[in-house]
Amino acid sequence: MNTALAGTFDDARNAATLGDAKGLSSLIDGGIGPDSADANGNTLLILAAREGQAAVIEVLLKRGAAVDYRNPAGDSALMLAVLGGHDEAARALLAGGAKVNHEGWAPLHYAAFEGRDALLDALLGAGADVNARAPNLATPLMLAARNGHAGMVRRLLAIPGTDLNALNDAGLSADAWARQNRNTDIAALIEAERKRRGLPAPALRITIE
Structure with a gap:
């Protein structure tokens, strides 16, 4: 996964977690990678899913974000959307082809x-x-x-x-x-x-x- 420059990533992380789909789209256009991750290995898609930001998820998926990437704890974006009860976000990930079966803990x-x-x-x-x-x-x-x-x-x-x-x-x-x-x-x-x-x-x- 790409790791963005600190300042740029902070902006992208805030956009992802707060649901600023337009702002995040602009940041990606400016060069930030859609799979940029924080120090804990959480990609922008995972951060958005954890907060239930369906519109951001759709932007990231359209920009080629890795839908099935799992962080070091083994959690995917879909798993965290399900865990948090974010129905719309989970459905957006499923529509984007997120896997439901894999080793370890799974969304179900x-x-x-x-x-x-x-x-x-x-x-x-x-x-x-x-x-x-x-x-x-x-x-x-x-x-x-x-x-x-x-x-x-x-x-x-x-x-x-x-x-x-x-x-x-x-x-x-x-x-x-x-x-x-x-x-x-x-x-x-x-x-x-x-x-x-x-x-x-x-x-x-x-x-x-």
Whole structure:
């Protein structure tokens, strides 16, 4: 990624985070690279996405910004837009071809973790894997169940391919993790869906150290 001169980058960063699409466009015309990044490895696109600046995102994508670049923490612009619940920004990135499936944490994990129901259809429509595994082996269903997002859990349970018996790295299924966090109503939803599908209870995995 290009690193702009400090003064110029400060102007571009401010334009990106404050939603000054016209000003940023002028700065790019003046020579600043659309993939310029700050000292933490956050590109202008990532900074705009984190603040939900959809108009800036569209400008950057038209100027050739790398839509799938991930910062040193592993976050892409789409992941941060989803994390912040910036629906319009996330949709602009999806329209720009942002990837929804990749190694590590993915956008659907963040949507489930935060209960971003409004973005679920958009992510799935773009091909997001409903059973994608996070680094801790959690699936989106597990994350939604753990954090008490009943609406997201119901929507994930309504998808025939959602795996109800997957286990995370601690050996917990989605309903077990929900119960561990006192989300007993969500655990009951998952157990009822497992029964409806005629599935057995998940096998326990016990690690002895």
